[in-house]
Amino acid sequence: MEGPGFSAPCPVQLQRARWERKRVCTARELLETERRYQEQLGLVATYFVGILRAKGTLRPPERQALFGPWELIYGASHWLLPYLEGGHWGQGLEGFCPHLELYIQFAANAERSRTTLQEQLKKNKRFRRFVRLQESRPEFGGLQLQDLLPLPLQRLQQYENLVVALAENTGPNSPDHQQLTRAARLISETAQRVHTIGQKHKNDQHLQRVQALLSGRQAKGLTSGRWFLYQGWLLVVAPHGVPRPRMFFLFSDVLLMTKPRPPLHLLQSGTFACQALYPMAQCELHRVFGHSGGPCGGLLSLSFPHEKLLLMSTDQEEFLRWCHNLTLAISSQKN
Numbered sequence: 001m002e003g004p005g006f007s008a009p010c011p012v013q014l015q016r017a018r019w020e021r022k023r024v025c026t027a028r029e030l031l032e033t034e035r036r037y038q039e040q041l042g043l044v045a046t047y048f049v050g051i052l053r054a055k056g057t058l059r060p061p062e063r064q065a066l067f068g069p070w071e072l073i074y075g076a077s078h079w080l081l082p083y084l085e086g087g088h089w090g091q092g093l094e095g096f097c098p099h100l101e102l103y104i105q106f107a108a109n110a111e112r113s114r115t116t117l118q119e120q121l122k123k124n125k126r127f128r129r130f131v132r133l134q135e136s137r138p139e140f141g142g143l144q145l146q147d148l149l150p151l152p153l154q155r156l157q158q159y160e161n162l163v164v165a166l167a168e169n170t171g172p173n174s175p176d177h178q179q180l181t182r183a184a185r186l187i188s189e190t191a192q193r194v195h196t197i198g199q200k201h202k203n204d205q206h207l208q209r210v211q212a213l214l215s216g217r218q219a220k221g222l223t224s225g226r227w228f229l230y231q232g233w234l235l236v237v238a239p240h241g242v243p244r245p246r247m248f249f250l251f252s253d254v255l256l257m258t259k260p261r262p263p264l265h266l267l268q269s270g271t272f273a274c275q276a277l278y279p280m281a282q283c284e285l286h287r288v289f290g291h292s293g294g295p296c297g298g299l300l301s302l303s304f305p306h307e308k309l310l311l312m313s314t315d316q317e318e319f320l321r322w323c324h325n326l327t328l329a330i331s332s333q334k335n
Helices: 011-055 060-067 070-085 089-108 110-123 125-135 151-168 177-213 316-334
Strands: 228-236 244-251 254-260 272-279 284-289 298-304 307-313
Touching (some): 011 070, 011 125, 060 110, 089 177, 151 177, 177 228, 244 316, 284 316, 298 316
Antiparallel strands (some): 228 307, 254 272, 298 307
């Protein structure tokens, strides 16, 4: 039974208490992870970047290609941490935002960094020995250089999650609220730009791989500037005769049909010859069968102004993936 003078907290007070608990928890996590992040940045800056510069094991262009703006990112963390330790969240995070450009530069260099590390480990014996020696230090706890190089991009994602949560759980009357809201927006925009850069890197790798699989004069420059979506075997169903297996490559704007070169072909064994290129902007897609989701796959009808394709897959999951990606390609051309 409630005692005299007792009043239950109102829903608004309960909500504010929940926001405050979440804010305190998020702020603590941001501080603790920043300390660990700065420590790991420092390991690479001290035991790799600094010593490599002093020893001359890598030439400056190779060192820059490998580490990009690592030391500047380390310096930005050094600038931010005292503000977090002092509880000046809004001031510190808003002041940190001009350093976000370093993360965009780092993302743009990520693929170059990865290939430089692979090349130097393969051909530079001095560098290979140096890396193994540094990685064996107890400070690294078994981590390898290749494990640490993606660290800034991973931290950017943490910044987005934590700073957005911190802003959302800081009351509008708090002196930090506007600064945190601006910082959260700028960090989210940067994370999106970095994600776009990463997607472009992956697409470039797909295009290079596909281009290497294609042979013949028609294949030259075929993938340039395109966005890769999917590839796989489908059966081309003709009005008469046996269905013919063909390898299809789907891009955002075209569908490429190819057939494999003969295994005994002197120069081009293992590659595919281009047979036809279909524009997705002019495609109408229909499922002939395969609506029930059974185990037997399905049949697709692709209609173009001057041709109609019937494509069959005997695998249901593969059939559904083709349906999804073809629909995506068609819709992207009509938007």
